[in-house]
Amino acid sequence: MDRRPGASVRLKLTLSYTGFLVLAGALTLVAGWLFLTRVQHVGLVFVPEYRLSVARDFVPVAAVTMVFLLVFGLGGGWFLAGRMLAPLHRITRAARMAANGSLSHRIRLPGRMDEFREFADAFDTMLARLEAHVAGQRRFAANASHELRTPLAISKALLDVARSDPRHGAGELVDRLHTVNTRAIDLTEALLLLSRADRRTFTRERTDLSLVAEEAAETLLFLAERHGVTLETSGDVAQAAGSPPLLLQLVTNLLQNAIVHNLPRRGTVWIHTGARPGTVMLTVENTGDLLTPQRVSTLTEPFQRGTERVHTDHAGVGLGLAIVDTITRAHDGTLTLTPRSAGGLRVTVELPAAAPRTGG
Incomplete structure (x- = not known):
């Protein structure tokens, strides 16, 4: 499926972590500002000049704090998102290898069970079943080709004998060809029945x-x-x-x-x-x-x-x-x-x- 390029999941997670961290920091600073300038403390009386001094001192500190939270959130979020998405990259590589025809590899994701490891184990099980199914289909195709080739080869040999020796009994030749042809028809019908049953195209x-x-x-x-x-x-x-x-x-x-x-x-x-x-x-x-x-x-x-x-x-x-x-x-x-x-x-x-x- 063709899709337009977009932001990576890692970038989205990083921005989400950073936004949440900056928002939490901003709310904390607002709460501190209100606490220092609006709440009447017992034994303390704030005069306008003191409030103005607190504001002048608080704003630069708040600005530095917000810049620090932004940088820290971006760096820490990028690192944490990468760690969390590392298993997904392994699963993606395995899926691409399977799409290219390689079914023998396995993810075997280490660590304790979580959503990623549960998905990786399910993917490994699917790969194992697909590999066994493909191997079985290849054996089946090879065996079917061999089985179908045998009656055809016998028919050709009988016809060659009849052509090289016209005195050979026609009745015996017809009987043997009938037997060989019947076997080929039985095999073909059996193969068709296998295909029909495997597709489950029937009414229960x-x-x-x-x-x-x-x-x-x-x-x-x-x-x-x-x-x-x-x-x-x-x-x-x-x-x-x-x-x-x-x-x-x-x-x-x-x-x-x-x-x-x-x-x-x-x-x-x-x-x-x-x-x-x-x-x-x-x-x-x-x-x-x-x-x-x-x-x-x-x-x-x-x-x-x-x-x-x-x-x-x-x-x-x-x-x-x-x-x-x-x-x-x-x-x-x-x-x-x-x-x-x-x-x-x-x-x-x-x-x-x-x-x-x-x-x-």
């Missing part, structure tokens, strides 16, 4: 997570049966405030992830919904391989996979839990991932409960 409605869980389980029942996985749904009504399509995508991703990352046969997935004061919960557990807490902590990062998929016909795009995490945060909720001691994963989503319906 009353949504029963128990019904959403039943719908997702019914949709994925065929996939579960094909992989020998049993789905068990239980729980109570859980009215959340959110977007029904996004919440359905959240539950679908969790169930699909639980089915894909499961035992080769006789696996189980448990879906449970419940309500607490002010919040509702959805829990999805599945059997599977043993996972370490360190490995689980990385699963919500884009393009991270917990274990090698047993079912190679459903490779996925590595964005399932990343989408779940983004949708959860967009709904002001919390996502908790915990490895099960017997193997597999427990995922808990806690969302704000919908406001109670008003009578009507």
Whole structure:
């Protein structure tokens, strides 16, 4: 924003201190003058000649005193204003560095807590979050580019083979191109869904997570049966405030992830919904391989996979839990991932409960 140049805050503070000091000195001198020349003291009688003498002696002293207060106020006010504004200069330098793209620096203002140090600590926290967010976005962009490049490279290789060898079976080539193209479309749609959820461009409605869980389980029942996985749904009504399509995508991703990352046969997935004061919960557990807490902590990062998929016909795009995490945060909720001691994963989503319906 373009602004006209003006006086600095330090100069304004200095003039304010000086003005206050001079005013206080002037009032003190006026009070002394009135006390000496107007108040009738016990045992003392002022004659006109004495009053005139007091005035002649008082005026020069008052003038010198006012000049001293003015100089002292200007010098002392300038010094004190500089000391008080020194933290603000450090914060300003840090803000300018951040505006130029440097997010690794921190203010770390020393001293006891006051308004400036509280602001500096908040600014440092903001810089840390921005740095982590930018680093995550860069990793995401790099991973997305790599993931998108893979199906395109495969498609090019298949087409090169078909062009160099016309005798190669067209049916097999079409099938493989269809599979690769489907994977690229799935990845693109997942990226678009991540962007939409992160922008929070959706309308919040009353949504029963128990019904959403039943719908997702019914949709994925065929996939579960094909992989020998049993789905068990239980729980109570859980009215959340959110977007029904996004919440359905959240539950679908969790169930699909639980089915894909499961035992080769006789696996189980448990879906449970419940309500607490002010919040509702959805829990999805599945059997599977043993996972370490360190490995689980990385699963919500884009393009991270917990274990090698047993079912190679459903490779996925590595964005399932990343989408779940983004949708959860967009709904002001919390996502908790915990490895099960017997193997597999427990995922808990806690969302704000919908406001109670008003009578009507």
